[in-house]
Amino acid sequence: MMKNSRINHLYDYPFQKLATLLEGTVPPAGLKPLLMHLGEPQLPQPAFVAETLAENQQFWNRYPSARGTAAFRDAAAGWLMRRFNLPAGMLEPARNLLPLPGTKEGIYQLAQLVVPGPEDWIDGAQPVVLMSNPTYHVYKGAAVMSGAEPVYVPATAQNNFLPDFEGVGEDLLNRTALVYLCNPSNPQGTIADRDYLARLIALARRHDFIVTFDECYTDIYRGDPPAGSLEICAAIDGSLKNVMAFHSLSKRSSGAGMRSGFVVGEPDLIDDFYMLRSTGGAVVPLPLLAASAALWGDDAHAEQTRSHYAALFELAERMLGNRTGFYKPPAGFFLWLDVGDGETVTRDLWERHAVKTIPGAYFSYPDALSGENPGARYIRVALVHELEDAEEGLTRIADYLGG
Numbered sequence: 001m002m003k004n005s006r007i008n009h010l011y012d013y014p015f016q017k018l019a020t021l022l023e024g025t026v027p028p029a030g031l032k033p034l035l036m037h038l039g040e041p042q043l044p045q046p047a048f049v050a051e052t053l054a055e056n057q058q059f060w061n062r063y064p065s066a067r068g069t070a071a072f073r074d075a076a077a078g079w080l081m082r083r084f085n086l087p088a089g090m091l092e093p094a095r096n097l098l099p100l101p102g103t104k105e106g107i108y109q110l111a112q113l114v115v116p117g118p119e120d121w122i123d124g125a126q127p128v129v130l131m132s133n134p135t136y137h138v139y140k141g142a143a144v145m146s147g148a149e150p151v152y153v154p155a156t157a158q159n160n161f162l163p164d165f166e167g168v169g170e171d172l173l174n175r176t177a178l179v180y181l182c183n184p185s186n187p188q189g190t191i192a193d194r195d196y197l198a199r200l201i202a203l204a205r206r207h208d209f210i211v212t213f214d215e216c217y218t219d220i221y222r223g224d225p226p227a228g229s230l231e232i233c234a235a236i237d238g239s240l241k242n243v244m245a246f247h248s249l250s251k252r253s254s255g256a257g258m259r260s261g262f263v264v265g266e267p268d269l270i271d272d273f274y275m276l277r278s279t280g281g282a283v284v285p286l287p288l289l290a291a292s293a294a295l296w297g298d299d300a301h302a303e304q305t306r307s308h309y310a311a312l313f314e315l316a317e318r319m320l321g322n323r324t325g326f327y328k329p330p331a332g333f334f335l336w337l338d339v340g341d342g343e344t345v346t347r348d349l350w351e352r353h354a355v356k357t358i359p360g361a362y363f364s365y366p367d368a369l370s371g372e373n374p375g376a377r378y379i380r381v382a383l384v385h386e387l388e389d390a391e392e393g394l395t396r397i398a399d400y401l402g403g
């Protein structure tokens, strides 16, 4: 049977590796298992989500357009304008935005659009997709399945977890088709500042690659709101050239199961993406577009969600703050804890304390120069629960680590 052997590269899926690590281990009987390995927000959604779904139930029998509805696009664009203080007229919602059934699929599919096939390779050189290390596994999968070479750029405590894409050298930059940057980042919760974002956009324009800003954590922050790629584009020249930004309701609105997000970019690229997605992409059903529009139109619930996470991180700081290796990330909802040996600690926490976390090594790849896995010392802990469970989980982790 013919098969695309690139699929073999996807078997290092982090949650599959975690299942393998924990195979045969059982948490202690009588302790409630606390699942802190997954970034799945546990807060309830505002009541208007269910109400809007009910009001729109007559539309479940309709095929939605891959372009969504005007109401959805206007609400999403309205949020972008408010959140990033964009100048009036910068966005034409019908031309700049496409809804997505969650951003994961779109982030993955973008590589199929942007990475040239062998017939278009320049001087026979394989295209490159750059991403941080640690990374989001989907970026790597997208690169590999589109025929590009994934190149991992270190994002470690030494460089404040910000990959130095400028430093990879001209040879790689000339082969680069796509860069993925998660900002604020998963897993470290770092925020790239305006200068960093502006330099990355300038780099993309100089070398004519697409830079994907994965901004699904942009509304989960503790201090000042993180800058977004669009406001940087506004400050440069108002054009979205070489930029695609992805936004999601999964984190901002605790709606992981709704599968709802969107991408924003310049009209030509959005048209191409629409063609690709019309051909082989899932569309967002009309009732979900209506509920999503209501969520993008409402900032009050996002503010409450943000306060909840802020309280959890204060709690984490009180309980773990005097441990070396602890830092309170300015954004996101993960603790990225340097525990020395992430795999051992993950196994121990599950076997002894019924707390499931995930080794940092599973989000990272051995460094090309040193051979070291930059995530090996870490575990990632998702602080996504209601207060009681989060507190219980942190207590058990603190007990184990002796924090």
Ligand SMILES: Cc1ncc(COP(=O)(O)O)c(C=O)c1O
Binding pocket: 039, 101, 102, 103, 104, 105, 107, 136, 182, 186, 214, 216, 247, 248, 249, 250, 256, 259, 260, 261
């Ligand atoms: C870095 C990053 N990007 C994108 C996503 C995709 O989110 P969704 O498909 O739910 O919008 C996630 C979800 O965990 C993520 O962590």
